[in-house]
Amino acid sequence: MSPNLLEVNQLATGYGEIQVLEGVSLHLKEGERIGLFGPNGHGKTTLLRAISGLIRPWRGSISFKGSNIDQMTPRAIVDLGLIHVSQGNTLFPRMTVLENLHFGAYPKKSWSRRSESQKKVFDLFPRLAERKNQRCSTLSGGERQMLAIGIGLMADLKVLMLDEPTLGLAPLMKEMLSEAIARITAEGIPLILVEQDVEFMMELTDRIYLLEGGRIALESTPDEVDEGEILKMYFGGGD
């Protein structure tokens, strides 16, 4: 029996005829927080989408608690507690903040607990509580991100997967988000954090992976990795 909570083995997949992932392997243990970073378009989002069931693997496997999940529907994967907060457009624009949150508790298990889940979310993000009856199309970028994460928290959460939560946010917002995510993981929730902001990611994770060209190019920890090297990779350092 594998000690890993989530295991991705030699995963290859893509969209239509375009291959994005060439053979990715990573793992996540109970209570662990891993980060995934790398240049844009190299497969980070695709990897999360494969795990949450939005796309199917071409080769390789994904398993959760020892069982294969790569042929399961997104709905079944949500029932297992694997929650994917995707990048960008994740909200229901014509619903209020409160409705969005309640909708997040849609599965039966979560639905009955929605009042207490909602309280926890408002405790974590007081700004959302203030705006709870507003349509979420009226929220600022940072507030929308809080809501997106809040929706994820309404479910029966076993693993939280965040796709670039700080995209387009001001430094103050990022700070606030960092604290909130730290609080969530402090309760023991395992985390997969996909990020472009490497500094942000390193504060919140125990192990990090660099995904480049559809493959894992580096596996390390925040202490060991050289930040200079990473910056060179992003902005080009030339050899």
Add this chain to the structure above:
Amino acid sequence: MELLDLQTILLSGLTLGSMYALMATGLSLVWGTLRVFNFAHGSLMMFGAYLAWTVCHSRGLGWGLSAGIVASLVGLFALGILLYQILVKPFMGRLNLVLIVVITTLAGSIFIDNSSHLIWGPRMKRLPRLIGGEFHLLGTSISAQEALVILLAPAILILLALFLKRSKLGMAIRGVEQNREASLLIGVNVEWIYAFTFGLSASLAAMAGIILGSIRFITPTMGGDPLTRAFIVVILGGLGSLYGTMTAAYIVGLLEATCMLYLGIYGTPPVLFLTMVLVLTFKPTGLFGTE
């Protein structure tokens, strides 16, 4: 304009508007949730009327009007789901989904229309009225049935709006309409929501058919004109807004009543289409549209 004319237009327009509101809301629901146009909607309306007739009438099963109405609503709900499975579901995910579904549902409508013709024959039928009699209102007489229709349709639509806003299933339908992928990631069975919405839309069409069948006649081709009107209503009211659809339905109904009185049956459709084109020229998303 004489006062009598105005009253006639008002009553006629409200009745038509009520019926169009029911038809168009069904179309609008399917568009909003599945992003397809159901060209078999008119045939569903007609089939609903015939089904109600068969269950209720003495030459059919003879179980009375209430049974007929229930049978029609339930039967059309099931038929709607069946149509979804055969005509829409196999093509989900394809690039030209809208065009494909136009073709498949047109084919479906031809099938249903001709089957109905075979089953029930071409002679006109009529559903019995829910309330008999007439009464006087605003100096003109109106049949109680028509008055009922004017009250009933908004009542049904309000119930529908409440269902969508307050119930968990209604929320899921709205969710799928507003953000399909996010709904998937929340654990909604989007497939099932598609099927349910299609069935619900068919039941609404059945209701419209029952209404039309009780104040006018039931024929195999009765769905044609209402379908055209329903499309005008949906586009005029604006895609993506159910309230827009409902409002536009009454506007179109009143407009049609006015035209019928002064321009007759051949002058009316051009005016309606012209109105739609004019509105779209100045407001491409329709009166209340969001897309």
